[in-house]
Amino acid sequence: MRVAVIGFGVIGANVARSLAIAGASVTLFERSGPATGTTGTSFAWINAHRKEPLAYHELNVAGMAEHARLADHLDRTAWYFPNGGLRWATEGTDTANLHASVQRLRERDYPITWITPKQALHKIGDLRLPANVTDLAYCPTEGHVFPVPLLGRLWAEAREHGATLCQPAEVVALEEKPGAATVCLHGGGRHEFDVVVIAVGQWTEALAGTAGITIPMTSPRQPGSAAIGLLGYTCPLPCRLNCVLTTPRLNLRPDGGGRLVFQALDLNIKVNPATPPTTDGPLAQQLRQRLADVLAGTEYAHLESLRVGQRALPADGHTVAGFAGDHSRLYPIVTHSGITLGPLLGRLATAEIIHDRPQPLLAPFRPQRFHSPMH
Numbered sequence: 001m002r003v004a005v006i007g008f009g010v011i012g013a014n015v016a017r018s019l020a021i022a023g024a025s026v027t028l029f030e031r032s033g034p035a036t037g038t039t040g041t042s043f044a045w046i047n048a049h050r051k052e053p054l055a056y057h058e059l060n061v062a063g064m065a066e067h068a069r070l071a072d073h074l075d076r077t078a079w080y081f082p083n084g085g086l087r088w089a090t091e092g093t094d095t096a097n098l099h100a101s102v103q104r105l106r107e108r109d110y111p112i113t114w115i116t117p118k119q120a121l122h123k124i125g126d127l128r129l130p131a132n133v134t135d136l137a138y139c140p141t142e143g144h145v146f147p148v149p150l151l152g153r154l155w156a157e158a159r160e161h162g163a164t165l166c167q168p169a170e171v172v173a174l175e176e177k178p179g180a181a182t183v184c185l186h187g188g189g190r191h192e193f194d195v196v197v198i199a200v201g202q203w204t205e206a207l208a209g210t211a212g213i214t215i216p217m218t219s220p221r222q223p224g225s226a227a228i229g230l231l232g233y234t235c236p237l238p239c240r241l242n243c244v245l246t247t248p249r250l251n252l253r254p255d256g257g258g259r260l261v262f263q264a265l266d267l268n269i270k271v272n273p274a275t276p277p278t279t280d281g282p283l284a285q286q287l288r289q290r291l292a293d294v295l296a297g298t299e300y301a302h303l304e305s306l307r308v309g310q311r312a313l314p315a316d317g318h319t320v321a322g323f324a325g326d327h328s329r330l331y332p333i334v335t336h337s338g339i340t341l342g343p344l345l346g347r348l349a350t351a352e353i354i355h356d357r358p359q360p361l362l363a364p365f366r367p368q369r370f371h372s373p374m375h
Contacts, residue, residue, distance in 0.1 A: 004197065009151075015349050027193070
């Protein structure tokens with residue numbers, strides 16, 4: 001089977017790898033370079049927190065387990081860090097929300113436990129606990145990845161199984177006819193395949209629309225959009241952090257070589273993608289202060305970069321995966337949880353494309369739901 005995969009992010013790389021291993025003839029089309037879209041500006045936290053409804057939670061739990069299986073096959077040391085996640089709350093609403101979240105996760109058999117401040121300090125030796133922290137929860141099965149090293153390992157295996165890369169190759173339109181689909185490139189090139197997988201993230205609505213497929217996306221270009229996420233990257237720092245830390249004011253994780261990646265979700269509203277904040281501006285100073293408030297050794301942190309992430313967020317917030325119609329040869333995949341779900345979606349999509357085996361986990365997330373109520 002000849003399959004085209006459009007987009008060299010975490011979704012496209014996982015799909016290309018799985019398809020190639022299954023015996024498909026895979027061609028990956030990439031406009032500019034790997035991880036140049038959302039994958040390169042992802043916090044890369046593997047988790048199933050606040051993933052509603054239940055079907056979406058279960059999909060993310062399965063995605064977490066798939067990462068562990070993938071790591072058993074690939075060299076995990078360079079990209080996969082299942083070191084857990086620590087979350088805390090401050091007084092009032094934060095505490096109530098954390099307790100409700102922990103209760104809901106426990107009812108779903110999600111591993112999460114309350115820990116003491118002393119235990120938290122043992123897990124993160126340089127942790128600074130603000131005086132108003134009242135409750136702390138720890139999730140041992142969570143973790144994070146380094147997206148670019150992961151892409152390297154995925155593509156190496158795809159290439160070893162015969163996959164080829166066309167780059168730079170800008171796909172400007174898709175066409176269908178019975179039993180086949182055509183990829184139309186900028187400059188006039190046309191290539192026919194048995195199936196085309198659309199894995200272009202935030203650009204899904206526009207590209208799918210050229211073939212008459214409706215997949216509404218949340219625009220990441222308007223200030224205040226839920227699809228905007230600002231990430232700060234530090235220079236190497238003399239501090240210890242070995243797991244994901246999420247707090248009401250700052251989320252952070254290790255990024256290798258002593259560097260940290262962090263985000264403050266409440267500050268995203270201040271970000272305008274057209275005029276990204278600078279590493280020496282007022283927003284950067286606010287982020288540095290929050291970092292110093294929670295982690296010793298970061299008082300004089302220098303920011304290597306501030307990156308405005310533009311998330312791949314379907315309009316209803318949920319993953320899209322599946323053939324565009326009963327007889328379609330186009331298979332769009334787009335999700336806000338690309339890092340958590342990438343390996344799983346690669347395997348499930350391959351089962352549907354190559355073996356014609358519908359996957360129950362994907363049943364609630366079909367593209368056709370935008371033409372009828374989602375159940």
